Amino acid sequence: MSLSSLSFDSSTIIRIDDISVNLDEQRLRKFLSQIKTIHPNVKILLAVSPAVFDMPNRDNGNGEISERVFPSILNAHSDHKVFYQIERIGIPNWLSSVTADFGCLLASHGLIHVDHRLLPIDAQEMSIVTSLSLIKANIFVPPFNKYNKDTETVCSDNKVDLIKWEDGWNHLGYQPFSDDGRNYYVHLHDYPGEKLFAIVT
Ligand SMILES: [Zn+2]
Numbered sequence: 001m002s003l004s005s006l007s008f009d010s011s012t013i014i015r016i017d018d019i020s021v022n023l024d025e026q027r028l029r030k031f032l033s034q035i036k037t038i039h040p041n042v043k044i045l046l047a048v049s050p051a052v053f054d055m056p057n058r059d060n061g062n063g064e065i066s067e068r069v070f071p072s073i074l075n076a077h078s079d080h081k082v083f084y085q086i087e088r089i090g091i092p093n094w095l096s097s098v099t100a101d102f103g104c105l106l107a108s109h110g111l112i113h114v115d116h117r118l119l120p121i122d123a124q125e126m127s128i129v130t131s132l133s134l135i136k137a138n139i140f141v142p143p144f145n146k147y148n149k150d151t152e153t154v155c156s157d158n159k160v161d162l163i164k165w166e167d168g169w170n171h172l173g174y175q176p177f178s179d180d181g182r183n184y185y186v187h188l189h190d191y192p193g194e195k196l197f198a199i200v201t
Helices: 025-038 072-076 080-084 095-101 121-135 149-157 193-198
Strands: 013-019 043-048 105-108 169-171 183-186
Touching: 013 025, 025 043, 025 095, 025 193, 043 095, 105 121, 121 149
Parallel strands: 013 043, 013 183, 043 105, 169 183
Antiparallel strands: none
16 A cells, blocks of 8 residues: 555554664554554554664663664754764564554655755665665655655655655644544654653543
């Protein structure tokens, strides 16, 4: 099922970004199980980041940063190449079972979590096409919701559905969840511990 076919029905979508080897599978499963129990018709889109920083090794013990894909300090850097310094790479070994168990759709979130507008078109194409091939998906969710004309060209040339923030994606940190047919997105690292399970009620 492609996202294009999804847009013909009125299901609410929850997109989870920054799905990576750093994520706690059991926390994700518990969150998805809660969503599906309370709102069985909600569609789940998992946006996967294959190449990430080794955040569990940088954690100070409170668990708040271990599920991130890059240190938040990097956002302050003017040079986007700092995002190239990744330390772990892989597709989570639980991804296909979680996807099957909860009927999720898969998307790529780029090979590397960098603002793709800052990459030349050839590099964008490598990031998008390679990551989609690894994940076996055909939907691209741009990191930071940032894309440009080149991103659109690459996606169109490769028959990839490009997720555009402007199409009405609501950040669950700012818009409370409601099963109202709208599209929402969330990062699990924003909700450490039990906070995660208070979002969707
Ligand atoms: Zn992201």
